[in-house]
Amino acid sequence: MSFAKQNILGLSVTELSLALSEKWISSQELTEAYLSKIEESDGDLGAYLTVTAEIALSAAKRADILLSKGNARPLCGVPTAYKDNLCVAGVPTTCASKMLEGFIPPYSATAVKALSEQGAVMLGKLNMDEFAMGSSCCTSAFRLTRNPLDRERVPGGSSGGCAAAVVSEEAPYAIGTDTGGSVRQPAAFCGAVGLKPTYGRISRYGLIAFASSLDQIGVISRTVSDSALILNALTDVSARDTHDATLAKLPPIDFSKDINSGIRGLRLGIAPQFFGKDITREISLAVDNAVKTYNSLGATIVNVNLPSLKYALPAYYVISSAEASSNLSRYDGVRYGHRSSAPSDSIEETYICSRSEGFGDEVKRRILLGTYVLSKEHYSDYYQKALKVCGLIRTEFDSVFHQCDALIAPVTPTPAFKIERDFLSPVDQYNGDIYTVPASLAGLPAISVPCGTTSDGLPIGMQIICRPYDEKTLLRVARSFEAEVSAR
Amino acid sequence: MKLIKDYELVVGLEVHVELSTESKIFCSCPTAFGAEPNTQVYPVCMGLPGAMPFLNKKVVEYAVKAGLSTNCEINSFSRCDRKHYFYPDLPKAYQISQFDIPICRGGWIDIGNKRIGITRIHIEEDAGKLIHHPLNGTMIDCNRCGVPLLEIVSEPDISSPEEAEAYVKKLRSVLVYAGVSDCKMNEGALRCDVNLSVKKIGQSRLGVRTEIKNLNSFAFIRKAIEAEYIRQVNTLERGGQIIRETLRFDTDTGKVYTMRAKEDAADYRFFPEPDLPPIILTVDQIDGIRPQLPELPDSRKKRYSEQFGISDYDADVLVSNRTVADWFEAVAEMSKYPKIAANLTISQLFRLLPADIEEIPLSPAAMAEIADMSGDGEINSSVTKKVLDEAYMRGTSPREYVRENDLAQINDPSVIQATVYRVLSENPALIADYRSGKTNVKKMLMGLCMKLTHGKADPVKMNELLEKLLNSEE
Numbered sequence: 001m002s003f004a005k006q007n008i009l010g011l012s013v014t015e016l017s018l019a020l021s022e023k024w025i026s027s028q029e030l031t032e033a034y035l036s037k038i039e040e041s042d043g044d045l046g047a048y049l050t051v052t053a054e055i056a057l058s059a060a061k062r063a064d065i066l067l068s069k070g071n072a073r074p075l076c077g078v079p080t081a082y083k084d085n086l087c088v089a090g091v092p093t094t095c096a097s098k099m100l101e102g103f104i105p106p107y108s109a110t111a112v113k114a115l116s117e118q119g120a121v122m123l124g125k126l127n128m129d130e131f132a133m134g135s136s137c138c139t140s141a142f143r144l145t146r147n148p149l150d151r152e153r154v155p156g157g158s159s160g161g162c163a164a165a166v167v168s169e170e171a172p173y174a175i176g177t178d179t180g181g182s183v184r185q186p187a188a189f190c191g192a193v194g195l196k197p198t199y200g201r202i203s204r205y206g207l208i209a210f211a212s213s214l215d216q217i218g219v220i221s222r223t224v225s226d227s228a229l230i231l232n233a234l235t236d237v238s239a240r241d242t243h244d245a246t247l248a249k250l251p252p253i254d255f256s257k258d259i260n261s262g263i264r265g266l267r268l269g270i271a272p273q274f275f276g277k278d279i280t281r282e283i284s285l286a287v288d289n290a291v292k293t294y295n296s297l298g299a300t301i302v303n304v305n306l307p308s309l310k311y312a313l314p315a316y317y318v319i320s321s322a323e324a325s326s327n328l329s330r331y332d333g334v335r336y337g338h339r340s341s342a343p344s345d346s347i348e349e350t351y352i353c354s355r356s357e358g359f360g361d362e363v364k365r366r367i368l369l370g371t372y373v374l375s376k377e378h379y380s381d382y383y384q385k386a387l388k389v390c391g392l393i394r395t396e397f398d399s400v401f402h403q404c405d406a407l408i409a410p411v412t413p414t415p416a417f418k419i420e421r422d423f424l425s426p427v428d429q430y431n432g433d434i435y436t437v438p439a440s441l442a443g444l445p446a447i448s449v450p451c452g453t454t455s456d457g458l459p460i461g462m463q464i465i466c467r468p469y470d471e472k473t474l475l476r477v478a479r480s481f482e483a484e485v486s487a488r
Numbered sequence: 489m490k491l492i493k494d495y496e497l498v499v500g501l502e503v504h505v506e507l508s509t510e511s512k513i514f515c516s517c518p519t520a521f522g523a524e525p526n527t528q529v530y531p532v533c534m535g536l537p538g539a540m541p542f543l544n545k546k547v548v549e550y551a552v553k554a555g556l557s558t559n560c561e562i563n564s565f566s567r568c569d570r571k572h573y574f575y576p577d578l579p580k581a582y583q584i585s586q587f588d589i590p591i592c593r594g595g596w597i598d599i600g601n602k603r604i605g606i607t608r609i610h611i612e613e614d615a616g617k618l619i620h621h622p623l624n625g626t627m628i629d630c631n632r633c634g635v636p637l638l639e640i641v642s643e644p645d646i647s648s649p650e651e652a653e654a655y656v657k658k659l660r661s662v663l664v665y666a667g668v669s670d671c672k673m674n675e676g677a678l679r680c681d682v683n684l685s686v687k688k689i690g691q692s693r694l695g696v697r698t699e700i701k702n703l704n705s706f707a708f709i710r711k712a713i714e715a716e717y718i719r720q721v722n723t724l725e726r727g728g729q730i731i732r733e734t735l736r737f738d739t740d741t742g743k744v745y746t747m748r749a750k751e752d753a754a755d756y757r758f759f760p761e762p763d764l765p766p767i768i769l770t771v772d773q774i775d776g777i778r779p780q781l782p783e784l785p786d787s788r789k790k791r792y793s794e795q796f797g798i799s800d801y802d803a804d805v806l807v808s809n810r811t812v813a814d815w816f817e818a819v820a821e822m823s824k825y826p827k828i829a830a831n832l833t834i835s836q837l838f839r840l841l842p843a844d845i846e847e848i849p850l851s852p853a854a855m856a857e858i859a860d861m862s863g864d865g866e867i868n869s870s871v872t873k874k875v876l877d878e879a880y881m882r883g884t885s886p887r888e889y890v891r892e893n894d895l896a897q898i899n900d901p902s903v904i905q906a907t908v909y910r911v912l913s914e915n916p917a918l919i920a921d922y923r924s925g926k927t928n929v930k931k932m933l934m935g936l937c938m939k940l941t942h943g944k945a946d947p948v949k950m951n952e953l954l955e956k957l958l959n960s961e962e
Contacts, residue, residue: 087538100537107531109538208537212762243532245542245764323762326570329581330535335628351574374572374757383759 008033009169013078013226016172020067020077027067027077031060031121034079038123038170046145047155047165049084050092051124059121066119075233076119081171083159084125085132086217087206088112091122095208096140097130099331099338099358109206110244111175111217114237115230123171126161130360131328132177132210134158135185135432138419139362146419148190150458153416156186162220163190173221173230179211180316181411181436183218184448188411188461191450193478195219195227198248198469199443202234205243209327211320212246214440224449224479228255231471248469255475263480264298266473269404273309274435274463278413286452286460287410293484294408294477304400304407308392309438315393316437317430318373318386324363325370331358365426390441397442401467406477410435411448411461439465449478451485489648489714495686495721498694499652499713500607500644503659504637505669506614506677507550513613513636514541514584521675525619525629533613533634535579540763543568547636548591548767550668551611552777554638555592557666557784558606558659562774566591568611568761573754576628577616585612585639587758591767597662598786599654605643612637638668644683644694649710649717656680656709657808661785665810674844679704682713685730686720695720696730700737700744712737716744788813796826805834809845818852825863829855832862836876854879857886870943871895898945907945908953911936922958930958 008030011019019025035053042048056079063077082088085095087105094100108116116122129139137145137160145160147153148168155164159176163186166174176183178196187194196218204215217234221227232255238244239252270291275284295301333339333354340353359367373382400407412432439446444465451462462481466474491497512519515532531539555562569587590610596603614635619627640659646652660671660678671678680703685695700716703709715737720730735744783791785807792803807813816833820826837850858879862872867890875895878884890896898904911933912919918929937950 085538093537095537103537105531105536105538107536107539205540206538209540209763243542244540246762322759326572326582326757326759329572329574330537330579332574332576332581334576335534335579336536347576348574371757374759376755376757379757379759 009037011172012223013075013172013221013229014223016078017074017229020063021070021072023067027060027063027121028057030077031056031079031123034123034171041168042170044146044151045148045164045168045170046143047126047161047168047170048081048124049094049096049127049142049161052091052122055091056121056123059116059119063119063121073118073233074229075115077121078172079121079123080115081123081126081162081165081174082112083128083162083174083176085128085177085208085210086112086175087208088122088125091125093125093208094142095131096128096142097359097363098141099355100208100336101141101338103336105206107206110203110237110241111234112206114234115175117237118233120233126159126165126171126174126176128161128176129158129182130363131208131324132158132179132182132215133324133362133366135181135429136417136419137161137164137186139360141360144419147416150416150456152418153458154189154419156189156416158182158186159194159218159220160186163187163192163194166190166192166220166222173219173226175230176218176220177207177210178216178218178440179214179320180433180440183220184411184436184446184461184463185433187220187448188450188459188463189416191453191459193221193224193227193450193482194448194461195221195231195471195475196439196446197231197235197471198445200246200248201238201250201445201469201471203238203241203244203247205241209323211323212327213323214316214320216440224447224475224482225256225259227447228259228475228479231255231475250469253472255471258472259475259479260483261476262297263294263477265300266406266477267300267302267404268294268477269302269304269400269407271304271306271309271400271407271409273306274407274409276413276434278431278434279410280414280454282452282454283410283413283415283460287408287462290451290462290481291408293481297480297484302404304403306393306396306400306438308389308396311389312393312438312441313430313434315386315389316433316441317369318382319390319441321366321370322374322383322386323370325367325374328359328363328367331355333358362426393438394442397438397444405466405473407465409463409465411463412436415454415456415458415460435463439463444468445471445474447474447478449481451481489650489717491689492718492721493725494689495717495724496689497647497713497717498644498685498687498697499646500683501642501646501652501655502681502683503640503642503656504679504681505554505640505663505671506675507547507636507638508667508669509544509546509550509636511544511546512634513544513547513611514634517634519635523631525627525631528631529633533579534630535581535633541584541761543764543767544636547611548769549777550636551591551609551638552769552774553666553781554640554663554668555595555609556774556778556781557662558592558595558597558609558640560592560595560606560609562592562769563589564769564771565589565766566610566769567766568764569758570761571756571758573756575615576626577618577633579616579630579633583613583615584761584764586610591769597655597658599651599658602645602651604645604651604655607641607643609638609640612639644685649713652682652713653706653710656706658785661808661810665782665784667782672844673704673706676704680709682709682716684713684716684720686717686724695724696732698730698733698735700735701747703737708737708739711742712744715742719744782810785813792830796820796830798827798830802830802834806830811845811847815848815852819855819859822853822856823859823863825859828863829859832859832872832876836873837880840877840880849883850876850880854886861886861890865899865946866890866896868897868944868947870938870947871897895944898941899949901949903941904945904950904953907937907940908950908957911940912954912957919958930954933958
C-alpha cells in the first residue's frame with residue numbers, strides 16, 4: 001500500500017515509525033517529500049537556516065537498508081531537524097548570530113548523535129532567537145520566522161523555527177532547547193507539543209550554552225506520544241554520556257509504556273500564581289476547561305500555593321544573563337566566528353569591534369546585564385539574591401509536590417503576538433516568560449500541550465509541570481488530555 | 489640578605505604546580521610536554537561552542553595528596569568557579585579555578601626551624617601559549633590549555649629571599665614525594681608569584697604589597713624579592729608611597745617593572761561553574777588516599793638520623809630529592825656502613841650527578857660495596873673516589889676493579905714504616921724545614937709517602953707515623 005504525498009507529511013512520528021517498519025513507505029520517499037515541502041513553503045515561513053538535503057538523502061538511503069533488514073530502531077528513517085544551537089559535525093551551526101556565521105563544528109552534540117545512531121534523517125538546522133535569547137524568533141540575525149497559523153504573528157521563541165517547521169509540516173518533529181520556556185512557549189504559540197525534560201535528564205554536550213544551569217534540550221512534536229518516543233531515544237544515549245557532568249545517572253526508562261493508562265486517582269494542583277493579572281481571559285478559560293476535563297477523567301484537583309513565584313522572573317533574568325555573559329565571552333573573534341575587519345591597534349580593539357559587530361542588541365543587553373550582576377560590587381545584591389530566590393522556589397515546588405502529582409498552568413499569558421512589537425520595552429517582552437521560568441529555575445520537567453484556540457483562531461497552550469525526573473507522569477497526564485480532546 | 493634601615497621583609501608566595509596526570513583536567517587530552525602545537529586538543533580544552541568540562545578524578549586525588557602532604561585540612565565540600573578575563577591564550581575567556589572554597593586549606597611546611605603557613609591549595613586549568621613569530625605574527629598553541637594546575641598559597645610568613653627559596657625547594661620536594669608533580673622548572677611545571685611588602689621592625693601593620701608574577705627559577709625568585717625589597721625601601725625612604733600593583737621581573741636587567749596597577753585590575757567576576765557539580769569528598773575517600781602517600785621528607789630525615797647516625801644536615805640533603813632518598817635507602821639496606829655511604833653520596837656522588845637528578849646510574853649494590861670496602865679499611869679514601877668514579881662512569885664492579893688493578897689498601901705496618909723511613913732519610917732538608925716551623929712541608933712528605941705506595945697505603949696510619957717521627961726529638 002502507499003500513501004498520497006500530502007498524507008505522508010501529516011503523519012505523526014509514531015505513525016511514520018510504523019509505516020516505515022511495515023515498508024508502506026521508504027525513508028527516501030518520506031525524506032524527498034519533506035525536502036520538497038521545505039522548498040515549496042519555507043521561503044515564506046522562514047523556519048530553516050540550513051537545509052541539508054544531501055545529508056538527508058544519504059541518511060535516508062542508509063535508513064532504508066536498516067529498515068529492510070527488519071531490526072531498525074523506532075526513529076530510523078524518520079526525518080527531523082535541529083535548532084541551530086545544537087552542534088552537528090560538518091554542518092554550519094550559528095545560533096542565528098552573525099558572531100557564529102560560517103562556524104562549522106568539528107563534533108556533534110550528544111543529542112544529535114543519539115538520534116543519528118537511531119537512524120534519524122536530518123533535514124537541516126532551524127531558526128531561533130540569537131543565542132536563544134528572545135521569545136519571538138525576531139532576534140535572529142538571519143531571517144524572520146512566521147507563525148504558520150497567522151503569518152503576521154511570531155512563532156514564539158527561542159525555538160521558533162522548530163515549532164513553525166513541525167506545525168507547517170516541514171518536519172515531523174524537531175529538537176529544540178529550553179532555558180526559560182524556549183520549547184514550551186513556541187509550541188504553545190504554534191499549537192504543537194513542547195517537552196522540556198528535567199534538567200540533567202538529557203546531555204547538554206554540544207548544545208551551545210546560553211545559561212548552563214537552566215539550558216535543557218527539548219522536543220517539539222505534533223503529539224504527546226511522539227515526544228515520549230523521541231525522549232526514549234535521547235535518554236538512551238544520555239545514560240551513557242560522559243561529557244556532561246550535570247547529567248543525572250539514571251537507567252533508561254521506556255516513556256511510551258503506560259502513557260495511555262489514564263490519570264484516575266492522580267492529584268493535579270492549581271496555583272493562583274499561575275493566573276495573574278496579565279493573563280488573557282481566553283487563555284485562563286481554556287486552562288480552566290482543561291482542568292475540568294481532567295476532573296471528569298478522574299483526577300482530583302487541589303489548590304496549592306507557590307508564593308515565591310512572584311520573584312521568579314527577575315531571578316531568572318539575573319541568573320540567565322549572568323551565565324550568558326560568561327558563556328558568550330569566548331566569542332572574541334580570535335579562533336572562530338566573526339572577526340571585525342576594522343583596522344585596530346590592539347587585541348582589545350579587535351575584541352571590542354568583533355563583539356560589537358557580531359552580537360545583536362538583545363544579546364548585548366543581556367551580556368551587559370549579566371556582567372553587571374556578576375561584578376564584585378553588585379554580586380551579592382543581584383546574583384546571590386537570585387540564587388536564593390531559586391532555592392526558595394525549589395523548596396516551594398518540593399512541598400507542593402507533596403500535595404499533588406502534577407501542576408496545571410498556562411504556558412503564556414497571551415497568545416502569539418504580532419511581529420511588529422518593537423514598541424514593547426524589553427521588560428514587557430520578558431514578562432511573557434512569567435509562567436515558563438518557574439519550572440526552569442527549579443529544573444522541573446514541563447510540557448506544553450494545545451488546549452484550545454482564541455477567537456482569532458490562535459492556539460492556546462496548557463502547561464503541565466511534574467516532580468524532577470517524573471517525565472512518565474508528565475507524559476501520562478499530557479497524553480490523557482490529548483486523547484480525550486481528539487476523541488471528542 | 490641584610491635588612492636595610494630596619495625594614496623587615498614580608499613575603500607570601502603563590503606557587504603554581506603542574507600536576508603529572510596523564511590527561512587534562514576537564515577532558516581526556518594528553519598532557520605530554522613538548523608535542524607539536526595544537527595536537528593535544530579537544531573541543532573542551534579549545535573552548536569550542538557547546539563543549540563542556542568534565543572533572544578528571546585524578547586531579548582531585550592529587551590535590552588531596554598535596555594537601556595531606558602539607559598538613560592541610562581537606563574540605564569535604566568545594567567547588568569550581570569561573571574567573572573571567574580576555575586574553576588570546578584563554579579560549580573560553582574564563583579560567584575554571586576555585587575561588588572561595590578550595591579543596592585544601594590551613595596547612596604548613598617546615599623549613600629548618602621555621603614553620604611557613606599554607607593558606608590554601610586549589611585546582612585550576614592552565615591557559616595556552618602564545619608564540620610570537622616574526623613572519624606569521626602571534627600564534628596560539630592550545631596544548632597547555634586545560635593542563636591541571638595546583639595553586640598553593642602561603643601565609644605571609646616568609647622574611648627573606650633565602651627563606652623563600654628554601655620554602656619553594658621544600659614544597660617542591662614534598663610534592664615530588666607525594667607523586668603529584670615532577671615540578672620541572674625548566675618545563676614550566678613550577679612557577680611562582682611573589683607578594684611582597686616591607687615594614688619597620690616592630691610595626692604590626694603590614695605595608696602595601698605588590699605582586700611579582702611568574703618567576704620560574706630559584707635564582708629569579710631570590711633576585712626578584714631582593715630587587716623589589718630594595719625598591720620598596722628606597723621609595724619609602726625618599727618619602728614616596730608604595731602602590732598596589734602587579735610587577736614583572738626582567739631577568740636581563742634584574743629589575744621589576746609595572747605590569748598593571750591594581751586600580752585598573754580586572755574584576756574577574758567569579759561565580760560558581762554551572763557546568764560542574766560541587767566536589768564532595770567523604771572522610772572515607774580521604775582516608776583511602778592517605779595510605780597511598782609515601783613517607784615524606786621530614787619523617788625520613790628524622791629516621792635517617794636515628795637509624796643511620798647521620799647528621800641532620802646530611803639527612804636533609806639526602807631526603808630533599810626523592811630519587812636520591814629512595815636510592816640511598818636501598819644502599820643503606822645493603823651496606824654495613826650507611827653513614828659512610830651517606831658521606832660518599834654527598835661528597836662524591838653529587839659531584840658526578842647533574843643538577844636535575846632524575847635517575848642515578850650507579851647501582852645501590854655498587855655503592856654499598858664501595859662503602860663496605862672503605863669501612864673495612866680495604867681501600868683508602870683516594871682509591872674509594874677512583875673506584876666510585878669508575879663504577880659511575882663505566883658500571884665497573886668495585887670489588888673486581890680493586891682486585892684487577894691491585895688497589896687494595898696497604899695496611900701492613902712494616903710496609904708503612906719502611907716507606908716513611910725511606911722518605912725521611914731521603915729528605916733531611918724538609919725535616920729541618922719542618923722543625924724550624926714550616927709545618928706545611930708535612931703535606932709534601934705525605935705526598936711522597938703515598939706516591940711510593942702508589943696511593944694505596946692507609947693514609948691515616950701513614951700520617952700518624954710521619955707526624956710522630958717528625959715531632960720526635962731525634
